[in-house]
Amino acid sequence: MEVIVILIGASLAVAIGFLIAFLWAVKSGQYDDKYTPSVRILFDNDSSEEKSKTN
Numbered sequence: 001m002e003v004i005v006i007l008i009g010a011s012l013a014v015a016i017g018f019l020i021a022f023l024w025a026v027k028s029g030q031y032d033d034k035y036t037p038s039v040r041i042l043f044d045n046d047s048s049e050e051k052s053k054t055n
Helices: 002-027 036-042 046-054
Strands: none
Touching: none
């Protein structure tokens, strides 16, 4: 029974750690880029084509 209490406490500590990391990322502006995802499909990715031509 004691192991269950320890595991629940450890899982809560990990979950709170991830929540704090997520909130820190949101506040520091990690998710503020709204322009790039909408135009990413318009950019060509020539690096893979160039590699296949040189081989």
